[in-house]
Amino acid sequence: MHTTTHRGGRASGPRDAEAIFAATLGLLAEGGYDALTVEGAAARSGVNKTTIYRWWRSKDELIGAALVDSRLLEPVVPDTGSLEGDLVALARHIIGLLTGEPTRDLVTAVLAAAGHRPELARHAKVFFADRLSKESPVFARAVQRGELAADADPAALMDLLGGAIWFRLVIRSDTMTPDDAAPLVRTLLSGAARSS
Amino acid sequence: MHTTTHRGGRASGPRDAEAIFAATLGLLAEGGYDALTVEGAAARSGVNKTTIYRWWRSKDELIGAALVDSRLLEPVVPDTGSLEGDLVALARHIIGLLTGEPTRDLVTAVLAAAGHRPELARHAKVFFADRLSKESPVFARAVQRGELAADADPAALMDLLGGAIWFRLVIRSDTMTPDDAAPLVRTLLSGAARSS
Structure with a gap:
């Protein structure tokens, strides 16, 4: 065209x-x-x-x-040498986007409109799929290092990690600082069950 | 009055x-x-x-x-005899609320409005705090059974579990069925890291 x-x-x-x-x-x-x-x-x-x-x-x-x-929402693809380090960097980045300006208000605006506009919800879906795809080296390297099973599902891990942050900040309107990233990642990697 | x-x-x-x-x-x-x-x-x-x-x-x-x-949103407080069973029941319930009618549209409507109306966001916050409080027996029993550390944070666990479901269904506009509850809970309890 x-x-x-x-x-x-x-x-x-x-x-x-x-x-x-x-x-x-x-x-x-x-x-x-x-x-x-x-x-x-x-x-x-x-x-x-x-x-x-x-x-x-x-x-x-x-x-x-x-x-x-846009550069404003450009994802980070950390390479700290460990899965834990990379996930903490990802979590800190998401916390920053959801608490900083203007990205916090941007998220609120898109979320408010997406409920009524299916086309916008589709764009949000593409946005998250694109991010997950760009972040895939983090998970590929973790599998190579033996930190993650080869059949681990990166989407499921990011739903748990990103979801916990979104849920707490955007849905529950609670607060969070970058320091909350590390304990969250530790629970995700080691599991919540008491080790016997 | x-x-x-x-x-x-x-x-x-x-x-x-x-x-x-x-x-x-x-x-x-x-x-x-x-x-x-x-x-x-x-x-x-x-x-x-x-x-x-x-x-x-x-x-x-x-x-x-x-x-x-309202009875429509009444929380479940499962008592299956194990933390895993209880969390699967909770996860299935949340998936049901976020995919069934009229609760799915209700969530969309509240979320769309809460961005512009701080009072509504406060009500949503109270709603989630009330739910977590009502579900606290699930976590207290798990501690008594030795399945969960005494200092485990139920809010953090529900942020991971509920957050993964909310993120996937509401934010990412993806699909989910009640059968997705069990693998999610297993990852949450055992951890994503490869056991060596």
Whole structure:
């Protein structure tokens, strides 16, 4: 559809993509889903709105692309030398995203809107699948080191680890600091049952 | 404030409380937070709206009371004889609530609204604290049986177990059946690390 030569380094999207994504996610965090418009994202990022529409057909498509490709939400892929160290780094990163600004408000805005907009829920699903895929070296290295069984399911582990953090911070509205990461990871790796 | 003699068996609230709660949560599940009105809940439950206002000063207060006291969301307190059995029962119950109707839509509606309404987020927090407190016998019995260390933190365990289910179903929009409960509980109790 788009035939202009790209001057930026992105695989897809205009060369101003990062500025457009930052504007999109910033507006979403500040005003929520309903207040975000393609016009507003264009104005804040200094591009014409036709540039945005050339790449993303709707506000939801733009949000979906921004979630996966913006630098703001770029996942970490720690390589500390141990599974425990890597998972603690991942957990600290998730705690930071869910307690820091503007990512905390961004999560709230997407979650509030996703309940009514199936397309947004689908984008959130793609976002998490993409993250899990990018973090897969953490689990592959743990299997190689013999720390994790070869048939261990990274998705199930991240549901437990990420889920505990999301549940406590976002669903239960409780507090958490990066220091809560280590005990959580220890329970996940060693198990909650009393060792006899 | 209220001096009428109660004919119902509730500690607080009018004798029609369960009908009012069912109407409130049903309307919330069907139409979302904005569509719910005290008038609508009164009409569906067949009481006068002044009856509702005599007990709960606002829509948010009514929702908070309904979350904690309605039969629809009543927690289970399993007593299967083992921690593993009890946690599997709890996990199956949570999976049922988050995949069945009308509770699934109810969760979506509350979550969508809680982002914008701090009072509702506070009610959700009370709801989860109340549940954890009601489920505490499960953990006390496990400590007595020697299955759990005396200093184990039930909240942390439920964050991992409930969090994994919430994260997968509500945040990641993935699927889950009651059969997924047992492997999840086994990982939680035995740990994800490869036993050497």
